[in-house]
Amino acid sequence: MTNTAQRPNRVVVIGTGAVGATTAYTLFLRERASELVLIDANHEKALGEALDMNHGLPFAGGVKLWAGDYSDCKDADIIVIAAGSNQRPGETRIDLLKRNAAIFDDIIRNITNYNDHGIILVATNPVDILSYVSLKKSGFPANRVIGSGTLLDSARFRYLIGQNKKINPRSIHAHIVGEHGDSELPLWSLANVAGVDLEIGEEDKEDIFNRTKNAAYEIINAKGSTSYAIALALDRIIVSILQDEGSVLNVSTLLTDYNGVSDVYLGVPSIVDRSGVREVLDIELNTEELERFQASARKLKEQIASLEL
């Protein structure tokens, strides 16, 4: 789907490391926005990525792409934050909190100096907590501060279920909710193909979920970082916003009185359109799922309490 809007759509990507650069390249190839701006604390890195992509213009579409600065946020529809440290082998996402929360002060202040109307889309880990930090520091309404949440985890889950059932993952409806991290949980009670139960044995279910939850550790051990699938997940969210799709995506959003959980960001099925997160879908959890969902929220709230917001 190419962008057909009259007015230029601008997406700014802050942080042009593995995630930011791959996301920008995905958006560039798929012509999701008419303008793409790359910002990095290491401006040389952003310049290099922009030059490298622009040299592909004779073979790709007509996206205008440049390495910019925060003043370019002024006309941005979406600002993606992928800046900051990633996990070293053995580190959890929560281990990144202090390091990455420290740079969010500056990043959010710089964005809001120029932009009060766009949508902030956070990828930096721990993504749920940093989305909450972005909400508090930006003063934006919650619908316009979104985390990538468990969209990536749900994609991994669908891939692994697809492998097990020999069915295309696009035909599988299955959700991972909660933290994008170690306390996430699978909603087996809602998983289906065309409304039909998946009929997967308990041992296979456990194996599929463990491989989903540990996928990032596995990839980071093997190649140092993850980038391709998260870039596609961010692209999916961006399309749903720019094309006003109203797609249901497991993004991280502020929850209020939701399955006993309030004032925390978690990944849940949400309707995403031009306004950002338009609505969170009410999902019916069984007793075990509800307990695990609430435990995931408690874990993140304890971490949030340790921050100065």
Ligand SMILES: NC(=O)C1=CN([C@@H]2O[C@H](COP(=O)(O)OP(=O)(O)OC[C@H]3O[C@@H](n4cnc5c(N)ncnc54)[C@H](O)[C@@H]3O)[C@@H](O)[C@H]2O)C=CC1
């Ligand atoms: N939400 C998700 O599902 C995923 C999240 N991530 C997270 O994304 C983040 C980025 O990961 P990578 O791209 O692999 O890291 P990276 O180290 O390759 O790139 C990070 C970039 O951020 C830049 N940066 C650092 N501080 C900055 C600041 N204050 N302002 C602007 N730029 C700054 C660095 O110069 C670097 O280019 C990590 O926190 C990682 O854990 C990674 C994969 C999936």
Ligand SMILES: CC(=O)C(=O)O
């Ligand atoms: C690094 C990370 O959060 C992921 O690939 O899931």
